[in-house]
Amino acid sequence: MKLSTGTVGHRARAVVAAAVILLTTSVAGAVTAGVASADPVGGCASVSKFTMTFRTGGDDLRYNSEVMVSIRLASLTQPVPLKSVFGPFGGNTTTVKADVTFATTGQTVNSCDIRGQNITLISHSAWHESPDNWNMDSFSILGFTSTGVVKYQHGSGVGAPRFRFTQAAPTLILRDFV
Numbered sequence: 001m002k003l004s005t006g007t008v009g010h011r012a013r014a015v016v017a018a019a020v021i022l023l024t025t026s027v028a029g030a031v032t033a034g035v036a037s038a039d040p041v042g043g044c045a046s047v048s049k050f051t052m053t054f055r056t057g058g059d060d061l062r063y064n065s066e067v068m069v070s071i072r073l074a075s076l077t078q079p080v081p082l083k084s085v086f087g088p089f090g091g092n093t094t095t096v097k098a099d100v101t102f103a104t105t106g107q108t109v110n111s112c113d114i115r116g117q118n119i120t121l122i123s124h125s126a127w128h129e130s131p132d133n134w135n136m137d138s139f140s141i142l143g144f145t146s147t148g149v150v151k152y153q154h155g156s157g158v159g160a161p162r163f164r165f166t167q168a169a170p171t172l173i174l175r176d177f178v
Helices: 006-018
Strands: 024-028 030-033 037-040 049-056 064-074 094-101 114-122 132-142 149-157 163-165 171-175
Touching: 037 064, 049 064, 114 132, 114 149, 114 163
Parallel strands: 030 171
Antiparallel strands: 024 030, 037 149, 049 094, 049 132, 064 114, 114 171, 132 149, 132 163
16 A cells, blocks of 8 residues: 655554554553544644543552653653543543643643654552552543644544553653654
């Protein structure tokens, strides 16, 4: 199959390749994964807030644990953190939707510079508990301008679980193929 080669062609080819081959590789306690879909929406714009949807599988996220999502950018080596989302996320296909901004107040990023997300489980176990583990069946994220216009979207694909977060593997790295 031959696809056109302009900027849009590279994205189309990458999305087709990601849909055909879902690549998962273990990397230093994290897992990298291909994506089912990810793309800027329309022209490039400053994104300042996000809506994330998590679907939990058979193992819940406890009330005292948190999920930190960081935005991966082409222009930076380190991802930019969003405000954390705290449990509980019930087990057995519970869906949790969270609206968040960047951890640094007032920060924005260019929607065309986004290259994926890091999702990290941070367990805050009580004295009588073991460290938390969590099964995530799916994840999606929308990036919005300050006026509420969607300029970025990403869907991780679905699994049962899509990823199991543990103390040995607390981070899932999702990459946008561009």
